[in-house]
Amino acid sequence: MTFPTVPAAFDAVAEAGPEAVALDSAAGRLTYAQLRARSDVLAAALRRRGVGRGVVVGVHLGRSFDSVITSLAVLKAGGGYLPLSPEYPPSRLAMLLADAGAPFVVADQAAAWAGEAGRPVITLASLRSGPADEVRPAPGHPDDVAYVMYTSGSTGTPKGVLVTHGNIVQLVRDQEYLRFEPGETFLHLSPTAFDASTFEIWGALLSGARLLLAPPGRETLADLPELLRRRGVTAMFLTTPLFHELIDRDPAALDSVRQVLIGGEPMSVERARRLAGRRADRPDGEVANVYGPTETTTFATAFPLRELDASDRSVPIGRPLRHTHVYMLGDDGAPASEGEIYIGGAGVARGYLGRPAQTAERFLADPFAGVPGARMYRSGDLGRRRPDGAIEFLGRADSQIKIRGFRIEPVEVEEALLSHPGVREAAVVPVPVPDGVRLAAYVVVSALGDQVTPRGLVAYLRDVVPAYMIPSWFVTVGGLPRTVTGKLDRLRLPTLDEADLPRLSGDSGEDDEPSAAEQHLIRIWKSVLGLDSVTVDDDFFSLGGDSLRILRVLAEVEAAGLGLTLTQLFEHTTIRELAASAG
Structure with missing residues (x-):
């Protein structure tokens, strides 16, 4: 019924x-x-x-x-x-x-x-x-x-x-x-x-x-x-x-x-x-x-x-659910075995709240459904239909990425960085890593930006965007590369191998030998994050940590009997702070 x-x-x-x-x-x-x-x-x-x-x-x-x-x-x-x-x-x-x-x-x-x-x-x-x-x-x-x-x-x-x-x-x-x-x-x-x-x-x-x-x-x-x-x-x-x-x-x-x-x-x-x-x-x-966008x-x-x-060699995203139609369309809008993924059927949402232009751009009339008023959603994803009907995902046709299942437009993170008074320009790019994707931010500081640090930017972004949108790396550059038309040339941004990536090390000037608890935590962080060196003032999330890695840290912490909770791990993001909270 x-x-x-x-x-x-x-x-x-x-x-x-x-x-x-x-x-x-x-x-x-x-x-x-x-x-x-x-x-x-x-x-x-x-x-x-x-x-x-x-x-x-x-x-x-x-x-x-x-x-x-x-x-x-x-x-x-x-x-x-x-x-x-x-x-x-x-x-x-x-x-x-x-x-x-x-x-x-x-x-x-x-x-x-x-x-x-x-x-x-x-x-x-x-x-x-x-x-x-x-x-x-x-x-x-x-x-x-x-x-x-x-x-x-x-x-x-x-x-x-x-x-x-x-x-x-x-x-x-x-x-x-x-x-x-x-x-x-x-x-x-x-x-x-x-x-x-x-x-x-x-x-x-x-x-x-x-x-x-x-x-x-x-x-x-x-x-x-x-x-x-x-x-x-x-x-x-x-x-x-x-x-x-x-x-x-x-x-x-x-x-x-x-x-x-x-x-x-x-x-x-x-x-x-x-x-x-x-x-x-x-x-x-x-x-x-x-597989499926929020819009469907x-x-x-x-x-x-x-x-x-x-x-x-890859796991297909499969075949359409009941009441759903999936089309692969070429640049000419004609069906093809490989192309951009368009989704029609009963799951297509009404559109975007208060954004008629963007709704018109993405939610289109479905000419293939044979039903008056039928619509389809232009996903921006690329796919290939196999001979058995299953669809393989080939990536994005634009700059959109997914981190931990959440869809992210790097420009939204760039806008958040630009709201910082010490940042004049910003570019955010995805960086493939063995277990997914992380974000790297390239920033140009303004005249007010003498005190801009990666740690400070992380703290600022925590009050502006969700945690999954905070970059793992921050690179300070003198200027962003531009095309002849003045647009950002992302291909000419320095690679992470070439860039002098700043570490979020503390500037307290203290050279004390880490305590026993701090030494335990250093070993755990190095193991979970795959790093050769970690200091007591490094920030977990800016070293590449995320909510999944923090669960692995918690498991190691529990095994070591350090008595730290998940809440403490999220609230205290340096080893110095964590060890003090456990005391």
Whole structure:
């Protein structure tokens, strides 16, 4: 049966199985009946505050029961939700809320960043204090906006993608790439502001399955396999870098999970074969490499790893999902076996919020669908269709890159650097590394830039952009190379081998022998980061560290008995600070 909206589909599932477990975590459980009742109370309160069709509500709650309940309540009230990561700096939260036109943001408590957000912060406690009105889903249409998800923008400003109810419903109902059934247990591991959470949350709740929430914060690589086994997870999504780390550390980690989707970045063929080999005798499960831009609602294609051939040199991104069409078009716009990837079908979003020109540039009429009004999305990705119909990913046609599954336009990082008073010019480029891609920033300092240091730029960017957008290297140059037309000539930027890469070493002048704890941490950092030399004042993230490597550091720290938490590792990014916090 086809449902027009997410609340209509959810309520039908809740009526069919009211006592089934909907939400599960270490803190407790909620049945479908309880989830329905609690979301109704919040929906009534949101309506009293003016939420209705076309109104976007910020949700700043992280991965939690409250986040799921509030998002469902916003949809029941007729509005769309804007997921906001607790890791975003206040200035970015303010910019997203203003761009989305959100009248307010829902949080679990009055937040310290509220004054900078430029929007009222409504606490859950205040919403729950009103009368428990009976609520049925507001009359809605499949084309109504369900949520706004922001991606990095080519103009230096993030773009809000308008994803509809129909987009969500088609992703998780009447599909074949995964079994969406009441007996499944989906793991909610992704950040709420990452579009994989769409698959996790609504894949479970629109099929009568159980949604298991991973603990708040970042799950450690050491803890994740035990969580999967102990809590009976049967369906999950992993970003490609996390899958690589997991399969390297614990090849049996995913053995207990029947259905696994992996995506976000190109997959290692060797690791894919290793996982497929472990599951060769499991006809009841599926492991697939998936692909899809946010603009086409999370996934557009899937490739079962069991189809890998011994001659394959890369892992294909697969074939289109049901209700999805994928075209390879040449420069002349005609179908070709190799070309730019265009995606049509029921997953294509409405467009970009408040950006008609960019919407017109990327969301085009679909001349191949044979359906009046059909549209397709120009992805900017390049692909090749194999004789068996599977698509191979060939890279980007523009400067866009992906880091840990997040799409990044380097120009957005450049704009953030240029907002620093000591930076006159900036260029940010991707640097391939064995386990993915990192960013390098070339900066030209201004007359006010005598004190500009890599460490200072890292600290500045942490207040402006998400952590995954902070470059790993900073190179100070006298000027940026230009073409004869005055445009940046990225090909003439100094290579990292030629550049005198500044280390983020401290300038305290202290030459004391590192303490025992500092020596332990130095050894761990050198091992995890693959460096020959690390000082107590080096910054972890500017040495090339990221959230996956910090999980490896945590595992080594726990094994050494140093008594440091993941929160401390993120808050104290030098060995000197870390050792002091452990003291």
